[in-house]
Amino acid sequence: MISPDSKKVLIVDDSSFQRKLIKYALQREGFEILDEAETGDDAVEKFRQLHPPLVIMDIVLPRMDGITALQEMKKLDSNAKVIMISSYSSKEKVTQALTAGAKQYLLKPFEPEKLIEATNKVLEDS
Amino acid sequence: MKNQVQAKYFSPFFRYFIKRVREILPKDVQYAVDDFMIRDEPFTQCDISVLIGISGVFTGRSVMGMDTRVALELAEMLSGQPIDSFEKDAQSVISELMNIIVGNAVSELGLTMDQIKFTPPMLFYSRAVKTRISESGFTLMRQITTGWGSIEFNLSLEQSI
Numbered sequence: 001m002i003s004p005d006s007k008k009v010l011i012v013d014d015s016s017f018q019r020k021l022i023k024y025a026l027q028r029e030g031f032e033i034l035d036e037a038e039t040g041d042d043a044v045e046k047f048r049q050l051h052p053p054l055v056i057m058d059i060v061l062p063r064m065d066g067i068t069a070l071q072e073m074k075k076l077d078s079n080a081k082v083i084m085i086s087s088y089s090s091k092e093k094v095t096q097a098l099t100a101g102a103k104q105y106l107l108k109p110f111e112p113e114k115l116i117e118a119t120n121k122v123l124e125d126s
Numbered sequence: 127m128k129n130q131v132q133a134k135y136f137s138p139f140f141r142y143f144i145k146r147v148r149e150i151l152p153k154d155v156q157y158a159v160d161d162f163m164i165r166d167e168p169f170t171q172c173d174i175s176v177l178i179g180i181s182g183v184f185t186g187r188s189v190m191g192m193d194t195r196v197a198l199e200l201a202e203m204l205s206g207q208p209i210d211s212f213e214k215d216a217q218s219v220i221s222e223l224m225n226i227i228v229g230n231a232v233s234e235l236g237l238t239m240d241q242i243k244f245t246p247p248m249l250f251y252s253r254a255v256k257t258r259i260s261e262s263g264f265t266l267m268r269q270i271t272t273g274w275g276s277i278e279f280n281l282s283l284e285q286s287i
Contacts, residue, residue, distance in 0.1 A: 014246065015225070017205060017218040060225075060246060087229025092238050107233070108226050109146070 002123045007031045009119075010050060012043040012057035012066070013085070018108070022056055025112035026119065040064025044072040051077070054123060056115075059086040059097065067100050074101045081122050085110070131184045131283045138231035139188060140268050143279040146227050147270050150203050157272045165265040165280065171252035172278065173197070174212065176224040177259075180232070182242035186283035187259040190224045191252070196275040221247040227279075260284065 009031055013019045019036050026033065034050050037043040041064040043057060055073065059066035066084060073080045084097045087108040094105045103122040106114065144159055151157055172191035180186045192200070194212060201209050201216035204223065209216045224247045232242055259265055260282035269278035 015218050015222040016215060017222050020205070020215075062246070087226040087233075088244075089233050090236070090238065096239075108229065109149075 002120065004030075006053040006123050008034050008053050010034050010037065010043065010046055010052040010055045010057075012037045012040070012055060012061065012069070014038045014058065014061055018058070018085075021112075022115065025115050028112075029116050029119075031119070038062070040066060040069035040072075043069045044076075047073045047080070048076055053081065054119065055080065055082040056119070057082055057084055059084055059088070059093070067096055070097070070100045070102060083118055083122060130285050131186075135184060135235060135283055136266060136281060138234040139228065139281050140266075140279060142227045142230045142234075143190070143268065144270065146223060146230070147200075147277060150200060150223075151272070152203065155272060157270055160269050160271060160276075163267045165267045167260060167265055168256040168258040169265070169280075171255045171257050173251065173253045174220065175250055175252045175257075176221055177248045177250070178224060178228045179245040180228070180242065180283070181244075181286070182240070183237065183286060184242075184283045185261075185286050186281065188224075188228055188282075189257075189259055189280045190220075190227070190277065191280070192220075192277045193275045196272065196277055199272075199274050200277070217249050221249045 007030055009026055011019050011022050023033050034052050035046050037046050040061040057066045070082050082102050083104045084102040085106045089107045097105050104118045106118055173194045174197045175189050175191040177189045197212055197220055198209055201219040204219045228244055232244055265280050265282045267278055267280045269276045
């Protein structure tokens with residue numbers, strides 16, 4: 001069972017279209033979007049300010065990439081829950097993301113149902 | 127031969143171009159996938175082009191081009207909303223489509239991160255601009271033709287020095 005307090009998300013992607021897709025999918029399931037970020041460094045700053053229960057973050061980002069941003073978030077909160085998304089998946093990249101502390105890795109394009117499934121799983125596992 | 131990039135590196139890009147565009151088009155939209163063409167350079171761009179650079183075991187550039195009307199139609203289909211002009215949201219839609227095509231293709235190649243990298247998409251307005259995207263090789267092109275116009279995918283790959 002996921003508490004309403006946990007259904008709050010920070011979305012990080014440099015594509016406004018992708019952020020919109022994720023936002024709509026989550027809002028339909030009762031999630032609150034705390035904020036959005038376009039760059040890795042902005043994502044870290046918003047994570048610091050908002051302490052979101054969940055972050056959904058692209059890997060390829062301007063200024064600071066998603067893996068580095070994830071590592072910075074983990075320094076702020078070792079229990080940070082982050083789902084990484086990317087149009088690119090290699091065994092190496094997935095391993096890198098999971099080693100850095102990501103809870104899940106989704107390959108774009110993904111169906112909204114897959115996103116919700118991954119989100120619920122990450123939050124239920126806490 | 128100076129440029130010896132294996133043919134197998136080209137096909138995933140075109141395969142994902144066709145696959146991802148087909149997924150967007152409604153079932154009642156007629157379209158045709160044209161044959162491959164080897165393109166003379168420089169070539170005249172479409173109204174809107176999205177470029178992604180590739181580097182690693184081979185270097186190259188991929189450019190997806192289309193006219194404004196096609197871009198608006200695709201953006202509307204992808205976003206599910208009417209779009210009147212090619213503004214920020216429509217640009218983001220087309221750029222993200224290209225990002226997904228190239229990312230998926232590079233994933234299929236199975237190369238490591240040291241072996242291949244690609245840039246974020248760069249969108250530009252390019253009507254009547256003549257462009258050369260290959261340094262010393264050739265450009266392979268394939269296009270999907272719909273009732274509103276064509277979407278073309280150009281790819282140039284060369285062996286890294």
